[in-house]
Amino acid sequence: xxxxxxxxxxxxxxxxxxxxxxxxxxxxxxxxxxxxxxxxxxxxxxxxxxxxxxxxxxxxxxxxxxxxxxxxxxxxxxxxxxxxxxxxxxxxxxxxxxxxxxxxxxxxxxxxxxxxxxxxxxxxxxxxxxxxxxxxxxxxxxxxxxxxxxxxxxxxxxxxxxxxxxxxxxxxxxxxxxxxxxxxxxxxxxxxxxxxxxxxxxxxxxxxxxxxxxxxxxxxxxxxxxxxxxxxxxxxxxxxxxxxxxxxxxxxxxxxxxxxxxxxxxxxxxxxxxxxxxxxxxxxxxxxxxxxxxxxxxxxxxxxxxx
Numbered sequence: 001x002x003x004x005x006x007x008x009x010x011x012x013x014x015x016x017x018x019x020x021x022x023x024x025x026x027x028x029x030x031x032x033x034x035x036x037x038x039x040x041x042x043x044x045x046x047x048x049x050x051x052x053x054x055x056x057x058x059x060x061x062x063x064x065x066x067x068x069x070x071x072x073x074x075x076x077x078x079x080x081x082x083x084x085x086x087x088x089x090x091x092x093x094x095x096x097x098x099x100x101x102x103x104x105x106x107x108x109x110x111x112x113x114x115x116x117x118x119x120x121x122x123x124x125x126x127x128x129x130x131x132x133x134x135x136x137x138x139x140x141x142x143x144x145x146x147x148x149x150x151x152x153x154x155x156x157x158x159x160x161x162x163x164x165x166x167x168x169x170x171x172x173x174x175x176x177x178x179x180x181x182x183x184x185x186x187x188x189x190x191x192x193x194x195x196x197x198x199x200x201x202x203x204x205x206x207x208x209x210x211x212x213x214x215x216x217x218x219x220x221x222x223x224x225x226x227x228x229x230x231x232x233x234x235x236x237x238x239x240x241x242x243x244x245x246x247x248x249x250x251x252x253x254x255x256x257x258x259x260x261x262x263x264x265x266x267x268x269x270x271x272x273x274x275x276x277x278x279x280x281x282x283x284x285x286x287x288x289x290x291x292x293x294x295x296x297x298x299x300x301x302x303x304x305x306x307x
Contacts, residue, residue, distance in 0.1 A: 023166030031106030058209025061141030202280035210284030219280030
């Protein structure tokens with residue numbers, strides 16, 4: 001009796017599997033969004049409660065953030081219950097959130113990837129300048145973006161949002177050849193790719209919000225770079241989120257390779273700023289402008305079109 005029962009259970013399980021086949025790969029284009037490249041940042045226009053404002057496209061930011069001046073200009077309501085402490089390369093800042101009714105990108109409503117009802121956005125003082133004479137209103141981060149696969153066409157100045165379901169491997173609808181880059185996903189909405197600089201493998205985050213590629217403090221340690229070794233390099237002060245400035249140096253390396261592409265004699269910014277400990281460098285907008293890159297949050301992959 002026990003043997004017969006076991007056989008019956010196995011046959012029932014097999015029948016259930018046959019009755020529920022794996023979902024076929026589905027790739028649906030959701031929106032095509034123009035990207036403004038007239039400044040050092042990649043800018044998209046987002047409708048906040050019906051008013052369209054320029055935001056920095058920022059795959060390196062876990063949270064979307066609005067500038068305090070924009071909040072005042074759009075008369076957005078502050079959240080009485082939630083405040084956020086923001087930590088960036090420029091330091092730490094804490095303000096009450098705001099409660100916009102809606103956000104839309106390319107005509108597509110955006111929804112935060114959280115269990116909380118409604119939208120509650122952090123606020124900070126930012127100094128990202130203007131685009132077309134209009135102040136940049138904040139950052140659009142992965143809390144909204146990572147609900148899609150993102151195909152960023154740098155030369156074509158456009159971002160395409162895709163809904164991807166049940167896919168794996170090389171599933172892209174691209175006609176041109178492309179390379180698949182292995183990734184590490186240390187947190188939910190972060191994709192890290194291996195970057196080889198002067199023979200050393202670093203973990204790089206594709207950060208559309210960083211104007212320039214930047215080797216961070218952990219990357220400096222892996223490369224054996226000290227601040228004293230940068231004394232003869234060009235030095236500038238930069239700032240991001242927060243009130244403080246950060247000193248970075250322009251340093252020449254021998255090679256930098258991402259996937260099948262190797263660049264000789266790259267000049268990269270180097271600084272002692274930190275993101276997550278595991279992140280060694282940021283692949284910024286300067287690297288992305290000349291490339292077509294697909295960030296697949298649905299399958300934890302990164303694809304780069306071949307030139």
